[in-house]
Amino acid sequence: MPPIPQQQAHPSGDNRFKLLDRTITKHQSRGDALIEVLHAAQGIFGYLENDLLLYVAHALKLPLSRVYGVATFYHFFALKPKGKHTFVLCMGTACYVKGATGIQQAVEHHCHIKFGETTPDDQVSLVSARCVGSCGLAPVAVVDNNVAAKLTPESAVARIEEWQKTKEEVPA
């Protein structure tokens, strides 16, 4: 395996690794900072691909299997790229009681994929969350980082249709 440079740019020339190194240095390359470092890595790169996990493992001097084990234990970490848009449906109790299942079915039917998947054109990722904490506004979804409150199956599908419309308008 190639040696991992500590301070200069990544061999690939990707300077985002410099940014990651800053977090690693802040935690003195301690193995117990693994989760903090994975947070930073995902924030910088969007998702955790194998190269990145390898880089983190070497930098923190951790076994590869442990890094992979941690990255797959926590649902917040993504090992695959997400779609251009994400629709995070809250499946917390309050949302469930107020009809989140109906929204789930309508959205899955509309996108022809299940929650946890991304459409083949990489446009829309459907994600389910365990309570985003906006129970007063149930049922809610986090639509591209904005909370959409008091949704209905129709209004949820309409949100996704908007994305799909804008995609069609943009010339390839």
Add this chain to the structure above:
Amino acid sequence: MAILTLTIDGEQVSGKDDESILEIARQHGIHIPTLCYIDGLAAVGSCRLCLVEIEGSPKLAPACTTKPQEGMVVRTATERLQRHRRMIVELLASEGNHQCAVCVVNNHCELQNLAYDVGLTYVRFPYLFPKKTLDASHKDFIIDRNRCVLCTRCLRVCYEVEGAHVWDVAGRGINCEIISGLNQPWGDSDTCTSCGKCVLVCPTGALIEKGEAVAEMEKKTDFLRFIVTARKKKEWINMDSDEE
């Protein structure tokens, strides 16, 4: 260290305060079923088969991680415990793809022995038939995750004794899996020393040697206490003897 007296299944026994109830019971010939526990590795209390009743405590306690107390009254085989144990094995049987007839460890399998032990003859739960992977990329060994019971002995022996930490658990819940490296083929692992300890401690046919036929492979776990004692204390004990 102190010597304590306690009662296990009505029998007055004594043990050291840094030993577990399981160790003390075994020293006195009292059998408690186990799966994740193996002499020589850290106890994790995850299979829940060795749960025992302790008088005065509303909760069941894993014998492998519970330390004795003076005057403690322990029951290891009440009807309730036996019922729970049978159901735990029943759940395990439903979880994996355990086809004894085509398994190289048939008749030498700890899961199979447990089923006899707890009197399991029928599985009432639907079989989950997981679609797990078989990896034969290693030159000497095979891992068949369909037969894995997630006892984590392999990763503990690799980490605690060999020191390589090739294995870990990935995912969570019912999707947990033993993986090597970054979920790479075992044969691609740079860190595996091919020492084979993981294969020897595996209680089922999940980790096996290549070239064995059905019911041919017998696993030996005694080596573990030998090697741990040798490494820690520089003492090379007689593996055939029950004495420490």
Add this chain to the structure above:
Amino acid sequence: MTVEDLKELAEQEQERQRQFTHRIFYCSAAGCASCGSSGVRNALLKALKEKGIEKEVSAVGTGCMGLCGEGPLVRIAPDGTMYQHVDEAVAQKIVDRHILNGEKVSENLVDTSSPFFSSQFKIVLENCGSIDSENINEYIAAEGYASLAKVVTEMAPGEVIDEIRKSGLRGRGGAGYPTGLKWGIVRKAASEQKYVVCNADEGDPGAFMDRSVLEGDPHRVLEGMAIAGYSVGANQGYIYVRAEYPLAIERLRLAIKHAEKQGLLGNRIFESGFNFRIDLRIGAGAFVCGEETALIRSIEGKRGRPRPRPPYPAERGLWGSPTLINNVETFANIAPIIRRGSAWFAGIGTPKSAGTKVFALAGKIRNTGLIEVPMGIPLRRIIFDIGGGTPEGTEFKAAQTGGPSGGCIPTEHLDLPVDYESLTTVGSFMGSGGLIVMDSTSKMVEVAKYFMDFCVDESCGKCIPCRVGTVQLYNLLDKISRGEGTVDDLALLQELGTMVKETSLCGLGQGAPNPIFSTLRFFRQEYESLLRPVEGFVASPNAQKTTTNA
């Protein structure tokens, strides 16, 4: 900083606030933020500037005001008028009519004399909605950090623990372990290094109490932790907060920075020998990390898998050192107890459950939001007086407390006092404070299935009863809910549920069957009506036996 400096700072800030004729508080917590409170803020600032009164009237972003379902919310001081559904146009009207002409904007008025407000009793939330949570001076002006000052300069650690013990405070994370007792154990543990950990991994679906406290009054939690650190002999604290709460994380970061700058955290606090630092650790989406041994593993950067207890974290916790773990609401109660005395606190609530409890009201209820009530208040009053009952045309069926390990409480137990022991007698438990109301449209088998699905998803996979048992419980519930279950399946459901409850390693598995037991206890006929008769053949060798048992 000295105690005198703190007093001076408080007086300066109080004086600054007195300069304003009005203070307009707008809720900037997550609930109102998601329905447009940042637009309200901009509109208020613009209107004040246009009228040239930005020096006399201030607009202050605060934490949760409680009535989350009707947001964005705005409150005016000094008169206490409250407005709901405030948008940019209403904000303009508030400035034009209320501030300039003393005339209320009647269309958006909230009736603050209603039981939703009058039946509440606020200790933990006393500052939520009335201070700027990003301004440490406002907390100090509201007697903030005075308790820490008193503790560090006037009290011995043992005295503090005695005071907490006498107050009767019990852990607000759900189990209700006496807080003073826990502190005492950590204090007695012999070790050079000890830690204080705040569990802010609020994972119960339907619960947002801790988030609201962290967003609305973060310094209160820091102060409580520092007092704990002083009492147990720890110099380092960690707050483990879930990644799903970005605003809470941001406010905590800011609060820690401000407190360090003022010397309220760090070395030689109040010029004493007491040092205490607090660091944040961000969760990554694992409910099981709310379990204390899993939480410790997660702070150590590992998979959040619980381990058997004992040893308890109080003896062996973070990196093997004695560790005090309390939840957000528990720490939020500490400063008021020190400030007003244990006798005052012990006098609130019931003899065995002192103080108040914060609940997040949600589901089929008119007033959804955040409330704080004295312990021992009947459930009926929470749901019908404070919550306003179920929406028109629907009928109350059950209230669910305790999250995925809790239970459903039906109509016949509505007069039950809400305290740790009473809830247990009906098969539920206090939990962290989520309270979900269900009406006649909720099907209880589906509700049980929903919670089991949650547990399947969140099981860490370490122990067999939880890893496989929850999946098979789910399968049985699914079978029954599809009308394909038999009386044998129902018996097996109970048998397996009992096993999972008694043998699982941690609270997640031990509590997972509770929603089944609780719905079976009160709504058994809903299960039975779905069963199909056994026809022709016997389903399993045990069928005869289980049928007679059932």
